[in-house]
């Protein structure tokens with residue numbers, strides 16, 4: 001699998017895989033330009049948006065905004081659209 005913005009760490013991939021496998025990823029909206037997902041994490045729900053035009057992912061969790069890279073929620077959503 002190739003990632004556009006750096007490779008997530010093993011922890012992030014493991015957690016994302018677990019979220020995906022346990023059915024925590026729900027697609028809310030899918031248009032030509034964007035896809036919206038809701039991911040039920042261990043404590044909170046997170047909104048993940050995929051900007052199709054720019055090929056960019058974003059998430060509202062602290063990990064994503066602080067580190068500026070892919071979190072487990074984004075990783076789980078990527079798995080769900082493969």
Ligand SMILES: [Zn+2]
Nearest residue numbers: 059061071073
């Ligand atoms: Zn996140």
